[in-house]
Amino acid sequence: MATQETARSGLRQAFGRSASRGLLGLEQLIGGFGTAIAALALLMIVVATAVASLVGVGLPAVPAVAGAVRALANRERHRLARYGVDLPELDPPPHGIRGALADLSLRRELGWTAVHATMGAVLGLLGALLPLFALRDLTFFLWWWAGPAGSSASSIGVGTVNSTLGALWVSLLGLGWIAVVVGVVPNMARLQSWPARRLLVPDPSVDLSMRVAELTATRAAALDAHAAELRRIERSLHDGSQNRLVAVTVLLGAARRSLVRDPAQTDEILERAQRAAESALAELRAVARSILPPVLADRGLAGALTGLASASAVPCDARIEVAGRCAASVEATAYFVVAEALTNVAKHSGARQAELTAALREGRLYLQVTDDGRGGADATAGSGLDGIRRRVEAYDGSLRLESPAGGPTILAVELPCGS
């Protein structure tokens, strides 16, 4: 019994899966029919423009047509993303006729327009008709008698129906249509999107050069941020701790000299030397902490962020869902982002309540600090947030600031975890 039950429910599941695959395929085909009709119209315009250009009058229209091709291609890329076909959308083609003609991706898009306008349209039309056929034939036995005598037939026009029995045979054909929808439609949909999958990917050389440009930019930003960070550390060591220690040696030298001359003063000088040494230690601690907050090593990112929230001058609710660990530099960045954000809330926002959320999902760290203050914060050059933004971008992350006048202010940061 039990095995029969399992088999039956397994069968039901398999049937359900096929049906939903069929329906999804239908949706994709019919959607494709829409873009195919647009492609057909565009194809005529392209041909007309090409012919007109041959006699010289069509050339001014070339950039606009190129833009339309790119727009339609992007529309198709966007549409196919729903069905798990990942095609990055491209920027508009370069201005000018020459630039448009030299755009390798645009040439491939033109090819796609031609194929999709024909094959895509036919497949899409079939996709639109199949459910209609199925509905018509399935219900045929209910209304066949209403048609003019001798003319009623199945949807494909084969045979003439004169009896309910014959009509039932047609309804059987309707079941066949459903089987076709379930069995063949997903493949048709795949066939319809095949030209897009081949031709709407960015030209390989373009893709690579885009990636190189992107990596070069982020790498340069990372090096910049790195150099700025090193400069900051060097300066705080030289002008802070080192000066303190020089003061210590100067005062110790003075103390030794005064031992002979004026022992009473010696203690006072030694006291000063000791204070200078203590402040050198404090400076060193501050520098070390600014490189990598020890609290991260001691309590992890989640603990460190909770600590920041509870130490915040403005009451701050914290929802921290950071189970794993990230690269140390990313954790340090996250820590400084939150520290800076909460400092800003306390200093500038006039908020009564703040909220911190942090989550680690699929290798990305999401941080958000919200407050109910007066808003109007900006992250332009020179502000503390600008430094934070550069640090975040150096790690390939992104920072978003929403702070309309009157509030509320939302600072959202996303960082790749890097581990």
Added chain:
Amino acid sequence: MRIVIGEDDALLREGLALLLRAESLDVVATAGDAEELLEAVETHRPDVALVDVRMPPTHTDEGIRAAVEARRRYPKLAILVLSAHVEQAFATELLAGGSTGLGYLLKERVGRVEQFLEALHRVAGGGTAIDPDVVTQLLARTRSDPRLERLSPRERDVLALMAEGLGNSAIAERLVVTDGAVHKHIRSIFAKLDLPPDDENDRRVTAVLRYLEDVRRKG
């Protein structure tokens, strides 16, 4: 001796003033940045200016530039520059117009009070004080020079102390030899390096420094 101090770190500035005053030297003014320093020099006309290299606003070489400017306005002003770290470029910039009454020392040398005071007095008296680390750096890159190769180890020691700006008797004292021995070494060094012998101390320092600088540049 009347002294003006230019140092942006308050603690260190007070420490320096305390030390110098305890030695009965007359600290007439202290300044926190280059501009204040030039004003203080203008107002007080000191014998010596003690200047930190890094001062606000950019904390790079404001002190050096202020020193060069002060020297341009008051050619008789002696200047002792203090630096957190040895920077050959600073020494070169400072000594571009000669080495008379100029000094360039690491900050922590001040703690060795006796030697520091000696250097301060030397600079105030028109002499030169170059930090041993600067000289070591200069000498470290001169191995390629065949004429320097000819110097004996003892002569190299004498050359280094000469480059620091020490006079004959001070060199003799450091190396625990007689003045006559130092004199002999120096004559031998000048002969081996093809430099014209010169008994005037400041010109001698300039010649030696320039020689080392030339060798370094070629190396």
